[in-house]
Amino acid sequence: SFGRKHAFLIFSFTTGLREGMESIVFLIGVISDFKDPSYVSSLPIPIITALILSRIVGCIFFQGTKKMRVEHFMRFCSALLLFIAAG
Numbered sequence: 262s263f264g265r266k267h268a269f270l271i272f273s274f275t276t277g278l279r280e281g282m283e284s285i286v287f288l289i290g291v292i293s294d295f296k297d298p299s300y301v302s303s304l305p306i307p308i309i310t311a312l313i314l315s316r317i318v319g320c321i322f323f324q325g326t327k328k329m330r331v332e333h334f335m336r337f338c339s340a341l342l343l344f345i346a347a348g
Contacts, residue, residue, distance in 0.1 A: 277319035
């Protein structure tokens with residue numbers, strides 16, 4: 262079925278979109294604190310870069326996990342999350 266076959270593709274693209282939007286919100290918050298308006302003109306460059314890089318990372322993630330079993334993927338992600346959370 263289409264949903265099973267493309268689940269990681271949809272997941273990676275929605276994750277990339279979310280991270281890109283997060284970057285945009287963060288950059289707008291940082292840039293709006295500056296009084297000099299010249300910083301606003303440089304805002305589109307990091308936004309576009311973040312969107313492009315998030316798409317690339319999402320595609321690489323999808324290609325890397327396409328043949329991996331979900332059980333192994335979840336175990337790996339759980340162990341990685343434990344190491345990240347432990348500091």
